[in-house]
Amino acid sequence: MFSRIAEFHDWFEQEHTAHSFRVTVAPLDSLEGWSIDPETSAITHRSGKFFTIDGLEVQTNHGLVESWSQPIIDQPESGILGILVRRFGGVPHFLMQAKMEPGNINLLQLSPTVQATKSNYTRVHGGRSVPYLEYFMAPRRSRVLSDVLQSEQGAWFLHKRNRNMIIEVTEDVPLRPGFCWLTRDQLGALLKVDNLVNMDSRTVLAGYPFSEHDGSPERPVSARDGGFHQLLAGYEGRPVTMSHRDIAEPLSWFTEVKTRYDLRRRRVPLNQVKNWICGPDRITHELGRYFSVIGVHVEAGSREVSRWSQPLLAPVGQGVVAFLLRRHRGEHQLLVQARTQAGTFDVVEMAPTVQCSPDNYRGLPEHRRPPFLDHVLAAPRRRIRFDVVHSEEGGRFYHATNRYLIVEVDDDFPTVDRPDFTWMTIPQLAELARYGNYVNVEARNLLACLRFHSEPSEDGEGAGVDPHTERVTHANDHAGLGLST
């Protein structure tokens, strides 16, 4: 356990230097264990497991584009993302792991206790067993705080789901090398560091119950931010209950949007995906947009197997994931979007107000740009409540980063005539996130950042939170990508 967050950073730096990782970009046709289908160009693993890169054709009456086709990751089996919680001196601690993923910025990021595909934990690749897995498998005697099948990036995955679990144990748990216990406040501080707490951790943490009191005396709340932290402190640690009436309107709005739109998907051969080029080296969009599919060779000492090759999806440009937030009748509300993406399980999921790669819309007229994007990008510093760059899953995506933002707007901010958007309180969104395929991964990520958000540091400027005052830069940013926003 760390008494100061600086101790964590020392430990994490040691983990970095103690292991030698090497990731080399390589041609797709050179990936050992993977083959490219000569007829369709689909990329599959020889075991038939893990995932496949295939083609998908999409038709919908929802959104800016009516039909398109694209490469997509097809990974039908669901893995386990699990965090173990144990109280020390009454204070919940989360067991986290310093884990290498080949697509990670900095390679090493902070992962859940268990982050394993079914192929991992049934040992398809003949690697080592997954530490702590036994705490998450049935039958369990421990207490379940959260357990739900959650979707992942609908723009890149077809129907992908992972089991998100938080399990609380009371018995002693051996601490293995590469793992550490962190308090809620420590996690909150680390969530303000760019590219450190990985996507899998963030989505799991979004399911942490409000009612779990952290054992600390009443949280210190600064008056300076004008209510934002008071609000969060007011929810957390209390048994937030939902009556039927509290959630009826958001559920009805979601049902309404679901029935308003259609979404039809059809598998197509990967090499018949329009406007994409399938080469032996990589798969790219002909205008250099959206993403590429590349290959990597990996050499690592701290993973299940010491060397492997695999394809990764490499997005073009950094995305923006943002909630607009308002104060309304004494409560904070988030502007939630019902969004259709290629791989969405149902017609829509609930998404942040803005979720896009701005590069793809550069130079387009306003009506062809995503709603509220320009408002978010132009927000003055004093309106920004949260602003951190986080990475998406480094086991499938190469250097995929999003700028996660929360921007406060006035109570009378105009959103009428936008039936795909609705305002929700934080407990409403958190309640919906307990059910699968309601709240998408980007919204859950922001929800975790929001809920684990600890006090702004005294160095923060004005009313806003300045995450950059706590930014830690890691040595191994081998790709030299700029991390600043």
Add this chain to the structure above:
Amino acid sequence: MFSRIAEFHDWFEQEHTAHSFRVTVAPLDSLEGWSIDPETSAITHRSGKFFTIDGLEVQTNHGLVESWSQPIIDQPESGILGILVRRFGGVPHFLMQAKMEPGNINLLQLSPTVQATKSNYTRVHGGRSVPYLEYFMAPRRSRVLSDVLQSEQGAWFLHKRNRNMIIEVTEDVPLRPGFCWLTRDQLGALLKVDNLVNMDSRTVLAGYPFSEHDGSPERPVSARDGGFHQLLAGYEGRPVTMSHRDIAEPLSWFTEVKTRYDLRRRRVPLNQVKNWICGPDRITHELGRYFSVIGVHVEAGSREVSRWSQPLLAPVGQGVVAFLLRRHRGEHQLLVQARTQAGTFDVVEMAPTVQCSPDNYRGLPEHRRPPFLDHVLAAPRRRIRFDVVHSEEGGRFYHATNRYLIVEVDDDFPTVDRPDFTWMTIPQLAELARYGNYVNVEARNLLACLRFHSEPSEDGEGAGVDPHTERVTHANDHAGLGLST
């Protein structure tokens, strides 16, 4: 409004005699507007709307049979099942409709205010407009009590969903011919009559909030039933809230089962469905099991159009739909099953303890019969808390009836080593039914019967409820099917 339930029966009888309905079974190849594909035998409407009878191949590692193929109804569009509620003198009244459906036992049954497929209300068949539809369409100013996309019979429909809505209005609502206002207690009494309250009404009523106080003074509760009615009276009319902890275990159990099993579906040509015979007259199973697909000609005066033809699915034999109920630590709990069916949207949905057609298992050894079926069928009268025969949707199914049962067991009734089953309280199951594809239509139907269950009549025998004391036989049971259980 009816001051006594006998007045309702008089009104309903008048509705029966005021309209002339005629339904004639006819060969499939004689159905006007429908065609049989010469290559695949699939049955489609010339508009491409309504529904299609097609073939489905299923593979799963869940349940008694690993793979099979079968005819299935494919109806991708979702309709609206909506009930309008208005308070008169503070007491909520439900606007119900006497509606003819060609497959109904007695032809006329009690339907929701609105029961319309998308084809109906967008007038694909050029019929009359749907009464009261405007109350259910966005934008609404009225209060939403319930609004959720719910699945229907997974054994017969592929991915079928309807929008289940309850809307409360405060303004005056004109009462049209064929409609009536009923109180909660009146609906409860009618739910104890065989084949009267149709499936669409039952599934919508399952979503009625606990918190809606009915405006009456405290319900009279009989001590004779040993707690069952006290229990219900204890929930209803109070704001039942769910904390995170209250629902965490049921959600985790459901997630666990979902990840344990696989379900793969593949469309196949209808005439390649194994062990089924596709004739010009009807489609039947070669051993006469499961169901047939038949055609009907309909002549009616009170429907959207006055005459039409359509296919219907006619099940073989009556089904059994039953919950086992126990008292455990002062609360009643239902034994919920995680069940995979051909058309389930996800791998499993929550189902009643028993849900099957006993005829299909006749003579099989115990390990090949559905768990708990024999216990339900052999239950002594004093253990039976509810026992009514209800019809399934008469617009798709011909004389499809299930015997809906609630059977009480001892607290220590053995259910261990049955990981597909779990005990849940009534508020837990009701909470889960607010989300789509959690609780299946059979379980929702029983939930509605349970929740709207009013006091047993004084004629009731012993501790049990005897629905037969209130049984009403309608004149127009033209098919002469016996209605008794």
